[in-house]
Every structure is written in C-alpha cells, then in structure tokens.
Amino acid sequence: MSYQKEQEVAELAVQRAAILTKKVFHEKAKGTLSKNDSSPVTIGDFGAQALIIAAIKSNFPNDEVVGEEEASSLREDTNLRDQIWELVKGTSLSDSKAEDILGGPIASMYAMLDAIDAGNSAGGAKGRIWALDPIDGTKGFLRGGQYAVCLALMVDGDVKVGVLGCPNLPVDDSVALTADSGVDQTDEEGKGVLFSAVFGQGATSRPLTSVGMGERKAIQMKSVSDLSQATFCESLEAGHSSHSDQSAIASKLGVTKPSVRMDSQAKYGSIARGAGDIYLRLPTSATYREKIWDHAAGDLIVREAGGEVTDSLGRRLDFSKGRILAENKGVVAAPAAIHSHVLSVVKEVMEAKK
Ligand SMILES: Nc1ncnc2c1ncn2[C@@H]1O[C@H](COP(=O)(O)OS(=O)(=O)O)[C@@H](OP(=O)(O)O)[C@H]1O
Ligand SMILES: [Mg+2]
Numbered sequence: 294m295s296y297q298k299e300q301e302v303a304e305l306a307v308q309r310a311a312i313l314t315k316k317v318f319h320e321k322a323k324g325t326l327s328k329n330d331s332s333p334v335t336i337g338d339f340g341a342q343a344l345i346i347a348a349i350k351s352n353f354p355n356d357e358v359v360g361e362e363e364a365s366s367l368r369e370d371t372n373l374r375d376q377i378w379e380l381v382k383g384t385s386l387s388d389s390k391a392e393d394i395l396g397g398p399i400a401s402m403y404a405m406l407d408a409i410d411a412g413n414s415a416g417g418a419k420g421r422i423w424a425l426d427p428i429d430g431t432k433g434f435l436r437g438g439q440y441a442v443c444l445a446l447m448v449d450g451d452v453k454v455g456v457l458g459c460p461n462l463p464v465d466d467s468v469a470l471t472a473d474s475g476v477d478q479t480d481e482e483g484k485g486v487l488f489s490a491v492f493g494q495g496a497t498s499r500p501l502t503s504v505g506m507g508e509r510k511a512i513q514m515k516s517v518s519d520l521s522q523a524t525f526c527e528s529l530e531a532g533h534s535s536h537s538d539q540s541a542i543a544s545k546l547g548v549t550k551p552s553v554r555m556d557s558q559a560k561y562g563s564i565a566r567g568a569g570d571i572y573l574r575l576p577t578s579a580t581y582r583e584k585i586w587d588h589a590a591g592d593l594i595v596r597e598a599g600g601e602v603t604d605s606l607g608r609r610l611d612f613s614k615g616r617i618l619a620e621n622k623g624v625v626a627a628p629a630a631i632h633s634h635v636l637s638v639v640k641e642v643m644e645a646k647k
C-alpha cells in the first residue's frame with residue numbers, strides 16, 4: 294500500500310497542531326498541570342491532541358488512536374478547558390484546501406473534549422492504530438528547548454507512516470547539531486522542520502510551515518567512518534535515560550565529542566537527516582517501560598533513512614504490545630553499517646554493570 298492519503302493527513306494534522314503549540318511556546322503562562330505520575334502537561338499538549346485526533350477521525354473514522362493525554366482533568370477544570378477551547382477554535386491552516394482535508398474546525402468544546410478522549414485505544418497487534426504524542430518533550434517545551442509533535446500509523450502492530458513536527462530544529466538538513474542545539478531555542482528564525490516517512494518509501498524533510506508536499510526532500514543518515522568524530526544524542530533529563538551508562542558507551546566507542554542533549558524525538562529526526570549520528574537511551578529504572586508514542590514515528594523515520602533501531606538487547610522495538618513497549622528495554626539507534634558494533638559495546642557496558 295502507498296499510504297499516500299494517510300501520510301498527507303498526518304503531515305497536515307501535525308502542521309496544524311504545531312501552529313497551536315508554537316503560540317503556547319511563546320506565552321509565559323502555559324496552563325501547566327501535573328499528572329498522576331507527576332510529569333507536566335500543558336494547554337498545548339491538550340489542544341494539539343484534540344486537533345490531531347479530530348483530523349484522523351474525520352478522514353478515517355474507524356481507526357483507533359493511542360494518544361498520550363486524556364481529558365478527565367479538563368472536564369472538572371472549566372477555566373483550563375475554556376483556555377484550550379479558545380486556542381483550538383483559533384487554530385487553522387492558512388491554506389483552505391488543506392484545512393478542508395483535515396475536516397475543518399472542531400464543532401464545539403464538548404466535541405474537543407471527546408476528541409482528546411478518543412486517544413484511549415489499548416493498542417495491540419490488530420488493525421489500524423495511530424500513536425500520538427501531541428507534545429513530546431513537554432519539559433523541553435516548558436524550558437524553551439526542543440520538542441516534537443509526533444504521529445505514526447501502525448497496521449497490525451507495524452509502523453507504516455511516521456511524521457515528526459519539530460518547530461525548533463533548523464529547516465536546513467545540512468546544519469550539524471552542536472552542544473547547544475537542545476538548549477534555549479526561543480528564537481525561531483530559520484527553524485521548523487517536518488520529517489515524514491512511509492514504510493518502504495524512504496524518509497523526507499520539508500519546512501514545517503509550507504503546505505506543498507512538493508517541497509519534500511529525501512533525507513539519509515550520514516555514513517560514519519570515524520567514530521571519534523561521531524555525534525551522539527541523548528535525553529536532556531537525567532531521569533529519562535542513564536547519562537552515566539551512555540557516557541561509558543560513548544567513550545568505549547571512541548567518541549570524543551560531548552553528547553548533544555535534547556528533549557523529544559527531535560533526536561530521531563536529527564540523526565535521520567545526518568545532523569547527528571547515534572541516539573542512545575539506556576533505562577534509568579528496571580521497571581519503566583517506554584511508551585509507544587515516544588518512539589513510533591522516530592523509529593520508522595530513522596529506519597527509512599538508512600538506520601537501524603533496536604533496544605539495548607538488540608531486539609526491534611515491538612509496537613504491537615499495547616500502549617507501552619512491553620518487550621523492550623532502552624533504545625539504540627545508529628546507521629545500519631555501524632549499529633551492530635554500537636550494540637556490542639552497549640551490551641558490554643550493561644553486562645559489566647551486573
Ligand atoms: N523514567 C523515564 N524513562 C524514560 N522515559 C521517560 C521516563 N519518564 C518519562 N519519560 C518519557 O520521556 C519522554 C521525553 O523523552 P525525552 O527523550 O525527550 O527526554 S528528555 O525530555 O530529554 O528528558 C516523555 O515524553 P513527554 O511526556 O511526551 O514529554 C515521557 O514519556
Ligand atoms: Mg513523549
């Protein structure tokens with residue numbers, strides 16, 4: 294299947310949602326709540342989830358969605374709910390044909406809450422299921438750093454379409470990551486990129502603000518001939534992945550450059566376009582399981598750009614196990630030609646810890 298329609302809807306839905314998140318990014322008050330697991334969520338996360346799910350349901354009414362957020366707290370907090378509705382109501386694509394493809398505006402505030410709650414699929418190995426992270430890297434979003442709007446379509450447990458909107462990454466694929474790529478990104482000049490991939494058809498990038506699919510350019514991972522010059526990416530938050538294990542792995546690999554720390558799946562997009570080389574995410578806890586929406590789009594985009602993505606034991610990420618990656622531990626993403634070498638060093642370092 295070509296998944297042309299799915300890719301078009303996914304790209305436009307991510308673009309529209311990013312218009313909303315960018316408004317919130319520049320506001321001081323981001324309407325932040327603390328969730329049960331004490332992680333933050335903002336009016337931007339809720340609004341983006343509503344807009345994206347409404348677009349999916351308008352085009353593919355029978356598809357399910359595994360979305361990160363849910364609306365129960367908003368059904369009680371009328372003030373926050375009204376703020377989100379104002380934002381959602383006021384956000385559309387400037388190209389009216391593109392806006393029509395998405396089904397136009399959401400009809401009412403209650404329809405918006407229902408759209409958010411339609412992200413409640415249990416996931417699994419059967420049928421068409423979208424994985425949605427309306428703002429990945431919410432902590433980065435709040436800090437003024439990197440974040441991504443992430444959407445992927447899985448069919449019978451395999452990712453077929455993946456789209457990442459990264460408002461704070463450079464448009465230009467040839468700009469290499471630097472140590473400060475993940476820190477203050479409040480100046481948006483020259484930034485905003487949309488990564489997109491369909492299984493078997495390669496990966497592309499284009500400006501996040503254009504509507505023309507014609508502007509898509511193929512992207513490829515860089516070939517790494519000298520690991521001492523390789524750039525590796527990791528999470529900014531020390532609680533999300535083990536900086537100490539990652540640094541031990543990098544030094545064993547002979548990597549000499551300091552890591553680039555950035556929030557969100559912007560890491561997957563950056564290595565897929567060759568702006569960086571390796572993404573390591575080693576667990577900080579034995580019990581945490583990664584969420585499918587944190588990886589589905591990035592996994593496909595990197596693989597379609599010539600990369601390999603596995604967990605720390607060398608298993609492919611398995612998106613068919615529900616809302617979490619129940620059978621995986623950590624993530625190792627690298628160009629296919631060096632992935633097995635990187636993985637062998639990951640295993641060595643992890644073994645030595647036991
Ligand atoms: N303990 C632990 N281990 C691993 N991952 C965790 C953990 N806790 C949270 N999360 C998820 O991390 C998502 C953000 O990942 P990042 O790579 O952006 O991390 S970081 O923000 O740079 O720290 C973040 O996604 P968002 O909530 O969408 O921001 C979480 O789903
Ligand atoms: Mg996330």
Ligand SMILES: [Mg+2]
Pocket residue numbers: 338361426427428429430431
């Ligand atoms: Mg999120």
Ligand SMILES: [Mg+2]
Pocket residue numbers: 332333361431
């Ligand atoms: Mg979150």
